[in-house]
Amino acid sequence: MISRDERPVSAVPRGVIALLAAGLALQIAWQSLQPKPVARAVELGTPPTVASLRVASLGEPVALAQLMTLYLQAFDNQPGVSIPFRNLDYGDVAQWLAAILSLDTVGQYPLLMAAQIYTQVPDTARERLMIEFVHAQFLQDPNRRWRWLAHVTIMAKHRLHDDALALRYARDLARLATAAPNWARQMQIFILEDIGELESAKILLGGLLASGEIKDERELHFLTERLEGMKNDEKQTSSTKSGRSQPPALDTPDP
Numbered sequence: 001m002i003s004r005d006e007r008p009v010s011a012v013p014r015g016v017i018a019l020l021a022a023g024l025a026l027q028i029a030w031q032s033l034q035p036k037p038v039a040r041a042v043e044l045g046t047p048p049t050v051a052s053l054r055v056a057s058l059g060e061p062v063a064l065a066q067l068m069t070l071y072l073q074a075f076d077n078q079p080g081v082s083i084p085f086r087n088l089d090y091g092d093v094a095q096w097l098a099a100i101l102s103l104d105t106v107g108q109y110p111l112l113m114a115a116q117i118y119t120q121v122p123d124t125a126r127e128r129l130m131i132e133f134v135h136a137q138f139l140q141d142p143n144r145r146w147r148w149l150a151h152v153t154i155m156a157k158h159r160l161h162d163d164a165l166a167l168r169y170a171r172d173l174a175r176l177a178t179a180a181p182n183w184a185r186q187m188q189i190f191i192l193e194d195i196g197e198l199e200s201a202k203i204l205l206g207g208l209l210a211s212g213e214i215k216d217e218r219e220l221h222f223l224t225e226r227l228e229g230m231k232n233d234e235k236q237t238s239s240t241k242s243g244r245s246q247p248p249a250l251d252t253p254d255p
Contacts, residue, residue, distance in 0.1 A: 044075055044092045047099040057103065065104035072096050073113065090126045093118060094133045101137060111137060111148040119155065131155060135169060139176070146177035150184045153191075163195045182219065193230060202230045 047053070047068070057064040072093070097110040114130045114137075121127065131152035138149040149169055157166035170188035173180060186208070192201035205227050214220045 044072075044089060044096070046092055047096045050099055050102045053099060053103060061103040062107070065100045065107060068096065068100050068103070069107075069109055069113075072100070086121050086123050086126065090118070090129045094129060097133065098137070105141065106144070108145075108148075111145060115148045115151045115155075119152075124160065127155075127160065131160075135172070138172070142172075142176035143179035146173060146180040146184055149173055149177070150180070150187065153187055157191060157194075163191065167191050167195070182214065186223075198230050202227065205230065 048056070053064060053068075054061055075088075094114075097114055100110045101107065111134055114133050118130045119127045134145075134148050134152045138145045142149075150173060153166050153169040153173065156162045156169060167188060170191050174185045174188050177185065186205075189201050189204045189208070192198075192204065205223060208214065209220070209223060209227065214223060
């Protein structure tokens with residue numbers, strides 16, 4: 001039933017209907033010619049300053065640190081696009097991790113991300129940047145962050161094959177991480193042994209045993225045997241070298 005204010009479609013002039021139909025056809029044609037939307041990755045960029053983050057936290061810096069961690073962790077998966085780690089600016093990533101640690105100095109997860117997540121990339125430069133970041137953060141709080149330096153020390157030794165870097169980290173562990181367990185603080189001894197620096201390893205291990213710091217009988221027995229093994233290896237090496245240095249005896253004819 002049509003009210004008094006309404007008119008049937010047949011009452012609309014044909015020119016108006018034709019104009020509407022043409023407009024609809026043009027709109028459909030225009031939309032079909034437009035390129036499909038392409039998802040574009042947004043750059044991470046540098047984080048705000050720590051001072052401004054503390055103001056923005058409204059007295060809850062740990063809560064803000066957790067939100068920033070979630071944002072950073074999910075950043076490589078943006079709507080419609082997944083960003084490989086190798087395409088991230090690792091300088092920016094390091095700044096975000098440092099800012100998070102500044103808000104939550106007790107938190108460990110940013111160090112885990114640096115040591116175990118962002119190092120999973122086939123790019124030696126990026127790996128080195130992350131493990132150097134871990135080392136720098138260790139120096140700020142050695143007794144709380146020693147385990148992450150121990151992790152990247154092993155990584156430097158066996159993945160990067162950088163004995164000098166691994167030894168530098170291991171020495172910092174022994175010197176600064178006084179609350180770390182013995183196995184972490186003894187890493188430098190075994191790295192020295194592994195790279196052939198037997199004399200240095202023997203001196204360090206002998207000093208450790210003489211200090212009385214080792215209380216566990218099984219550990220004491222193991223390290224004592226290790227020291228004896230080093231001494232035996234050194235003797236064998238010395239005898240081999242001396243044997244090679246002697247010229248072969250010449251047979252002299254009988255008079």
